[in-house]
Amino acid sequence: MTTVVFIIVLVIFAASLHDAGATTMDPCLESTKTASLPDLPYAYDALEPVISEEIMRLHHQKHHQTYVTQYNKALNSLRSAMADGDHSSVVKLQSLIKFNGGGHVNHAIFWKNLAPVHEGGGKPPHDPLSSAIDAHFGSFEGLIQKMNAEGAAVQGSGWVWLGLDRELKRLVVETTANQDPLVTKGTHLVPLIGIDVWEHAYYPQYKNARAEYLKNIWSVINWKYAADVFEKHSRDLDTN
């Protein structure tokens, strides 16, 4: 009998420990996952000589890691602010979340947009993406020229994107400033390829020659990923 009571007490104690950190929090928020730095799908030197190992290490281990860390920190603060009903702070945190969360989202896509040459990096896509590119940009070269021009013209920091507009059912080239994800240019936009044109993406190797970085990066662009995403969303569009 005392064993049963003891076990019941233990269970109650364990349950109370579980709730110890919570205030009047919505259980939904409690189980929110934090972001974590994804592994690179290849070695740090695998994109040489197009993108140096030095850049890949800094870019992944410092820049992306910092976005992840700061994003989680901001999310934590957001949870507290929401729990406290501190609406002023909730609003104030939005720019930190947008910047760091955007940084995380964008870079997570970016690593998948790149691949070593021996794993298909630089190999142009097959259909249906290939036909879609010809239809919207005239040719594969036409698309690259457009993206390079737009990427070079971004003032300050930002990204250049090849996206799929799910609503208009067409491919688009867009740029975003700072760490704004592609969806900030249109909620129906799905990123297929994003190229980071922040200076940290190329500076140690290319210095101020952004145009050269853009010209070279195409030989390590992972069109397989873009084609997969494109096909998936095209399928969804067809079945709607």
Add this chain to the structure above:
Amino acid sequence: MMTVAVTAISSSSLSYSPLLLHSQGPNRRLLQCERNEKRRLATKVAGSGVITAGFELKPPPYPLDALEPHMSRETLDYHWGKHHRTYVENLNKQIVGTDLDTLSLEEVVLLSYNRGNMLPAFNNAAQAWNHEFFWESIQPGGGGKPTGELLRLIERDFGSFEEFLERFKSAAASNFGSGWTWLAYKANRLEVANAVNPLPTEEDKKLVIVKTPNAVNPLVWDYSPLLTIDTWEHAYYLDFENRRAEYINTFMEKLVSWETVNTRLEAAMVRATQREQEGTDTEEEANPDDEEPEVYLDSDIDVSEVD
């Protein structure tokens, strides 16, 4: 080929309505720009006989390796020798044959800002201006503390020098993306853009810390910039990689030229006093057609004035 290019630019040359020069706010500065402020002209005669004139790339007031080890020679070679140079060269190409071609750099910046709806020349013009201002804001053996009137105003407006330092560094560290952080002298302005204070006092003239994105600088809000730190990644990446905070510390401890800041403050205060004296005259001139003054809507620029 040069002739064709010039013709093409001329035919689409931007002409600026004289009203721009008469409206209130930042453009008052244009009226008062010293017309005899010498603009350094480099006159070249191109092969076809067309004369091109343009802004010069002014070297920093010290040798390129003089800021070692705090800012490397390599950084100066690229930052001044490539980035700054490119802004100047591209600006010259952009404005040759247009109305902007006859103006001082500051005038080009103010006009091309166009109340936030920037004209194509703004980016190059403002970056050319910003970088020249930046090189002059630092010196070998810089750092330390300000003195005199500058220190008095810093203490008045920020509480203490340490408090100012913390806020300035924090602003520079939190300026997302590319941009600049400034200490500026804000004279005779109310908190509402383009409104003029009818009863100015000394207390209305404040030192402020301002963060700006990309090429924007506080000239466009009619502030007098006193000090700037470039937080574009190219300014620190070769020496500090992603460690912007370390760069900012080094900048404040080893590079900043308080002497220059002080000189700029003195000039700004003189300008402010001059304006007050001329104040009423300009006001009467300002609205020749009884035009509704325009409000400058900068809402699409995230400028935080750190208080």
